[in-house]
Amino acid sequence: MGDLPREDTANMLRVLVATDCHLGYMEKDEIRRHDSFQAFEEICSIAEQKQVDLLLLGGDLFHENKPSRSTLVKAIEILRHHCLNDKPVQFQVVSDQTLNFANAFGHVNYEDPNFNVGLPVFSIHGNHDDPAGVDNLSAVDILSACNLLNYFGKMALEGSGVGQITLYPILIKKGSTAVALYGLGNIRDERLNRMFQTPHAVQWMRPESQEGCQVSDWFNILVLHQNRVKTNPKNAINEHFLPRFLDFVVWGHEHECLIDPQEVPGMGFHITQPGSSVATSLIDGESKPKHVLLLEIKGNQYRPTKIPLTSVRPFVYEEIVLKDETDVDPNDQNSVLEHLDKVVNLISQNFQ
């Protein structure tokens, strides 16, 4: 824990934040099939090494909502290796856990007497691993049933009408620090937009005031998984819809790593967009270096530290303007291909 003296961490909740691991992405590709797992393995290793209190994931842990046997087995193996151990969990969940965790067990995984959970993982679902089917199950429910992960932010949505959702935060206490963790698993952007614009359609439950802990003492985090980039305002969520009592927002789904918390003017909260741990589109945003965020919260203060992921396959995005290349004849296909080959080789050499 480096520079933090022991007395500090007793009242400090230390969270590793990551998102969009897309386990199973390209699992049939001979070269890239292991990429998503290696990055997730690295994330879990960082969590262990930094001795965080918990690992928080922002959705799309799985690339598909019906993952293959291989993907399920590998995900389970990674979680079992890193999350089950004798390390004592040093925070308490003081909210009604049956409201937080909608599985058959209804409690946070480390409180189950039949498992030694040393690193609790909390995750919402994304659009890739969204709940579906008769039983409204996500692939994340499988990990939750195994007690390897705490799946939260799953809303019961009715089929018709705008509907109504209620967000019950997971109330976490560590010493004098109190964190209210709100989760909102992916909902179709259009629908969520309509909900945000319908009075009382989105209910945010606040912790009750108690002796020694006022409502304002809670540090309020929201994790969501929605479009943020506004190519079309209907298909993205405007951050100004979010309530002002929030202190910190983890924005999943957007794959570009914009992990340094950005203040939203007039709203009083900061947003971190960790970005995916594996590139799933050949776009500029995915070529930026990938990071995870160490978030250390003490009272109403927090310190964000970004940590680079080193296992991620290098991905370079470059624009070539043919008319600027004096030695290329843009009308001669061979000449163009030759030039592009040269560029690619140059990039490859830089990585060797």
Added chain:
Amino acid sequence: MGDLPREDTANMLRVLVATDCHLGYMEKDEIRRHDSFQAFEEICSIAEQKQVDLLLLGGDLFHENKPSRSTLVKAIEILRHHCLNDKPVQFQVVSDQTLNFANAFGHVNYEDPNFNVGLPVFSIHGNHDDPAGVDNLSAVDILSACNLLNYFGKMALEGSGVGQITLYPILIKKGSTAVALYGLGNIRDERLNRMFQTPHAVQWMRPESQEGCQVSDWFNILVLHQNRVKTNPKNAINEHFLPRFLDFVVWGHEHECLIDPQEVPGMGFHITQPGSSVATSLIDGESKPKHVLLLEIKGNQYRPTKIPLTSVRPFVYEEIVLKDETDVDPNDQNSVLEHLDKVVNLISQNFQ
């Protein structure tokens, strides 16, 4: 444990035997979707109630080798409810566990320090949940990765030629009783037949003689999952191919409950065919009452006790010979349908 005094069970391995639970069978049928799970739940409850040392399954725990999220979650929930608890496991596995259990962990589940396993379950795969794909994984591997089940009897089969398999028994000791448990997950009957007829293609490893425990002291059980009924000898396994050192064979795959151990003349072993816990074909064999077997082994002796399953949906199979029915005109479709309706109603009334 009824009539067994305490001193007896210290040297007695008590096993509940069941097979072909076909979890997920008819999961989209509004009426029958819960049947397979209810029967499996009952089996696990019997195992708990009888306080057996272990539950042994003969394959086809899953109906499909890519089970739905619902089926996986329900299977995990049932196992977690019944198998994880503080009950001490009173036998030891003394064989090389990495040879017995081909998962990333390589040990019997109750020895994992991060889980409280009170009821160990051992299973081979069947033809419905057979290993496949690049990583040669079965749906049973998912439960094994979760540490909820000990998957054994999975052979590495090469693609071409007859191939060669080696069966390493799980060596189980409880007091003075020593049981060698051989597992042979389903292999295509034709191929297995060829293997049995090829010298050295099937290797049966025997426990080494030790002080106080000779090879002949081991009680040898085989669990397999193959066709037994000989409609075509190529597509069924002849029990005379099995080695004579076996004492007891659990035959999975055949759904008819023929659970009372039958001696195979000249072979020196008995076969139990527990039958499925859910009817998946509308045939006479499936209509027989379903049972599981309590097998109590002490030294080289065993006592089989069959236990009826009470949660199984009643299924009556009857042949109607129209020419014997005096009040039916076999040439008049309405008359025939009316008669059949009467028969069905009579059967229904008997069950109410």
